[in-house]
Amino acid sequence: MAASIRFTKGHGTGNDFVLYADPEGEHGLSVEQLAAIADRRFGVGADGVIRAVRSAHLPDGDAALVEDPDAEWFMDYVNSDGSVSEMCGNGIRVFVKYLLETGLAELAPCQSIPIGTRAGVRDVQRLADGFAADLGRWRLDGGEPLVRARELPVARPGLGINVGNPHVVVAVASDDELDGIDLSRAPELEPAPPAGANVEFVVPRDPLVVDGIGRIRMRVHERGSGETLSCGTGAVAAALAVRHWAGPSAPDEWRVEVPGGVLGVRMFAAEDGEHVALSGPAELVFEGELRV
Numbered sequence: 001m002a003a004s005i006r007f008t009k010g011h012g013t014g015n016d017f018v019l020y021a022d023p024e025g026e027h028g029l030s031v032e033q034l035a036a037i038a039d040r041r042f043g044v045g046a047d048g049v050i051r052a053v054r055s056a057h058l059p060d061g062d063a064a065l066v067e068d069p070d071a072e073w074f075m076d077y078v079n080s081d082g083s084v085s086e087m088c089g090n091g092i093r094v095f096v097k098y099l100l101e102t103g104l105a106e107l108a109p110c111q112s113i114p115i116g117t118r119a120g121v122r123d124v125q126r127l128a129d130g131f132a133a134d135l136g137r138w139r140l141d142g143g144e145p146l147v148r149a150r151e152l153p154v155a156r157p158g159l160g161i162n163v164g165n166p167h168v169v170v171a172v173a174s175d176d177e178l179d180g181i182d183l184s185r186a187p188e189l190e191p192a193p194p195a196g197a198n199v200e201f202v203v204p205r206d207p208l209v210v211d212g213i214g215r216i217r218m219r220v221h222e223r224g225s226g227e228t229l230s231c232g233t234g235a236v237a238a239a240l241a242v243r244h245w246a247g248p249s250a251p252d253e254w255r256v257e258v259p260g261g262v263l264g265v266r267m268f269a270a271e272d273g274e275h276v277a278l279s280g281p282a283e284l285v286f287e288g289e290l291r292v
C-alpha cells in the first residue's frame with residue numbers, strides 16, 4: 001500500500017532540495033524512489049533529497065560518523081540520481097532552517113547547532129540573513145586531472161580539493177568562455193577520480209580583490225545531479241583553489257558568484273588546523289505530500 005510523507009521544498013541560492021523528517025529512522029527510501037522524487041518532470045523536482053533523522057536512530061555505519069553527542073540531528077543527503085554524498089554546503093543551511101521552522105530544533109540568533117553528516121559533525125551558525133556552516137578541515141586531493149568539457153576549447157588541468165566531498169576546480173580564461181561551456185553532459189576527467197567529483201569552472205573578477213575580499217564567478221557540474229544553479233561545497237573548493245593559485249598574498253575571505261546568487265567563503269585558523277566556512281541564504285518555499 002502506498003504511504004504518504006510530508007515534505008518541504010527549499011533552496012539555497014537556487015540549489016534546491018526536497019526535505020522530510022524521519023526522526024526514528026523508519027522511512028529510508030530506495031535509490032529508485034529518491035530519484036523519482038527528484039525528477040523534474042515525473043516527481044517533485046530537486047537537485048537533492050534530504051532526510052532529517054535523529055542521530056540516535058542511525059544504522060551503525062552512519063552512527064560512527066557522529067562523534068558529538070550534542071548532534072541530535074543527522075542530514076541524510078542524496079543527489080537527484082539517488083546516489084549518496086558525504087556533504088552538501090547549501091543543503092546543510094536549508095536543513096537547519098527546516099529544523100527550526102518545523103520546531104524540531106531551536107537556535108537563538110548568532111548561536112550554532114552541531115549537525116551530523118557523512119563528512120562528520122559540522123557546526124551551523126544562525127546569521128541575520130542566513131546561516132554560516134563551518135565545513136571543517138579541507139585538503140588538496142585527487143591531483144591535477146585533465147578536464148575536458150564541451151565547448152571548452154582545450155583540455156585544462158584541474159585541482160582536486162576535498163571539503164568533505166570531492167571537487168575538481170578548473171580555471172577558465174574569461175566570462176565568455178565560462179558562459180559558453182556546455183554542462184548538459186558531465187565533463188571528462190583524466191585520470192577519473194575513483195569516487196567521481198563535482199567539477200567547478202571558475203573565472204576571477206577584475207580586480208580579483210576589493211576591500212580585502214577575493215571575488216570569483218563559477219559554474220558547476222555536480223556529481224549525481226548535473227549542472228546546478230549553485231553548489232556550496234563547490235564555492236568553497238573554488239575559493240580555496242583560486243587562493244592556492246594566487247599565492248601567499250591572497251585573502252582568506254571570498255565572494256563567490258554562482259548562477260543562483262552569491263555565497264561567502266572564509267578560511268580561518270582552528271585548533272586542529274585551517275577550517276573553511278560557507279555562508280549564504282536558506283529558503284523554504286512550499287510543502288506537500290509525497291506518495292511513496
Ligand SMILES: N[C@@H](CCC[C@H](N)C(=O)O)C(=O)O
Nearest residue numbers: 085088089090165231232233
Ligand atoms: N550541492 C551541494 C553538493 C551536493 C553533493 C554533491 N553533488 C556530491 O555528490 O558530492 C553543495 O551545496 O555543496
